[in-house]
Amino acid sequence: MTGKRSPWGKPQGDDPADSEGEAGGADAPPPTAEDGGSKGPRNPWLPPGETPPRRSASIEDIFRSGNRRGSGGGPGGGGNFPRLPQRPDGKSWFPLILGGIALVWLAVSTVHMIGPKEEAVVTTFGKYSRTIEPGVSLTLPWPIQSVEVADVTSIQVDTIPEGDSEKLMLTSDQNLVDLSYLVRWNIKDLKLYTFRLAQPEESVRQVAETAMRASIAEVTLNQALSGAGRGAVEQSVRDRMQRLLDTYQSGVRIQGVEIKKADPPQKTLAAFQQVTAAQQDAQRDQSNARAWAQQLLARAQGDAAAFDKVYAEYKLAPEVTKRRMYYETMERVLNKNPKVIMESGGVAPFLPLPEMKKRAEPLPEPAIKGAQ
Numbered sequence: 001m002t003g004k005r006s007p008w009g010k011p012q013g014d015d016p017a018d019s020e021g022e023a024g025g026a027d028a029p030p031p032t033a034e035d036g037g038s039k040g041p042r043n044p045w046l047p048p049g050e051t052p053p054r055r056s057a058s059i060e061d062i063f064r065s066g067n068r069r070g071s072g073g074g075p076g077g078g079g080n081f082p083r084l085p086q087r088p089d090g091k092s093w094f095p096l097i098l099g100g101i102a103l104v105w106l107a108v109s110t111v112h113m114i115g116p117k118e119e120a121v122v123t124t125f126g127k128y129s130r131t132i133e134p135g136v137s138l139t140l141p142w143p144i145q146s147v148e149v150a151d152v153t154s155i156q157v158d159t160i161p162e163g164d165s166e167k168l169m170l171t172s173d174q175n176l177v178d179l180s181y182l183v184r185w186n187i188k189d190l191k192l193y194t195f196r197l198a199q200p201e202e203s204v205r206q207v208a209e210t211a212m213r214a215s216i217a218e219v220t221l222n223q224a225l226s227g228a229g230r231g232a233v234e235q236s237v238r239d240r241m242q243r244l245l246d247t248y249q250s251g252v253r254i255q256g257v258e259i260k261k262a263d264p265p266q267k268t269l270a271a272f273q274q275v276t277a278a279q280q281d282a283q284r285d286q287s288n289a290r291a292w293a294q295q296l297l298a299r300a301q302g303d304a305a306a307f308d309k310v311y312a313e314y315k316l317a318p319e320v321t322k323r324r325m326y327y328e329t330m331e332r333v334l335n336k337n338p339k340v341i342m343e344s345g346g347v348a349p350f351l352p353l354p355e356m357k358k359r360a361e362p363l364p365e366p367a368i369k370g371a372q
Helices: 016-027 059-071 094-110 190-195 200-216 221-225 227-248 266-316 318-334 353-360
Strands: 111-114 118-124 127-132 135-138 145-151 156-160 168-170 176-187 252-263
Touching (some): 111 118, 118 190, 127 190, 145 190, 156 200, 168 200, 176 221, 200 252, 221 227
Antiparallel strands (some): 111 135, 118 127, 176 252
């Protein structure tokens, strides 16, 4: 076979690579472009030593090489994307998997379970369509229709101010009061709540502060600090907030307002305590004066009633009434003075009988100090 020309363009036996290929067997590497060879078999109809011109890869070649690399079966395949197993009939599982994903997506985006305390707003391409009540509802799949669920029954509570910061407000008598209060509200109309206000929760807080300042400006400091005054302020703030929010068409219902703390500012707390103590003393003195006046009035009224009764008896029997009044008057006068009763005549008028009586009385024994 030495010198015999191969039908594929190279003589067999003349090239040392052939002898090495025969010696190495199947382990010899294929000829490459650097060795002067060409990939694949040589065209036997071309003259010896002439290399066929290279052509550009077609779209079929690109997909064919991509499939070989993706499957990892040919040389140069990365093996990063293993092929899916085929069905028994030889077809791919990919269409079935894609169809299952589509069914799950349709089920999730079209069937909606709304809780008993919730409502949902349905929008079609971003425009309001309808409001869903509690229960199971069906809509078109996303992105055709979108559903936004919100809790419309639970009461939300806002604390103003947050934390321990001061919130000073001016009263009608030009005094400052530090207030802390709660606002309870819920959603009345979900459509208005969703579309009318950009930040409905922040709007509720701002309206609450505006209404509180307006209501505090109508009362004095004492009214704001007292219990009865607080109740009137709370009702006034609630009514003002509801009117403002209805004007804004916010879809919010105010359930109540509660003042947690109403104190003077910290910087004037000591002086305010002194004023409060003085006011309490004044109130105590006024109460004592009113009690004393009531006692005097009751005593005077009793004396007047007694005199009226005596006068009625006097008109019936003047002489008897005079004598009785004389006896009663003398009894009251003599009851508090020392007396000596004696018969008339035979007694010297200058005899000091009261002094003699006092001397005749035994003196009281002195108290014994200490134990015997």
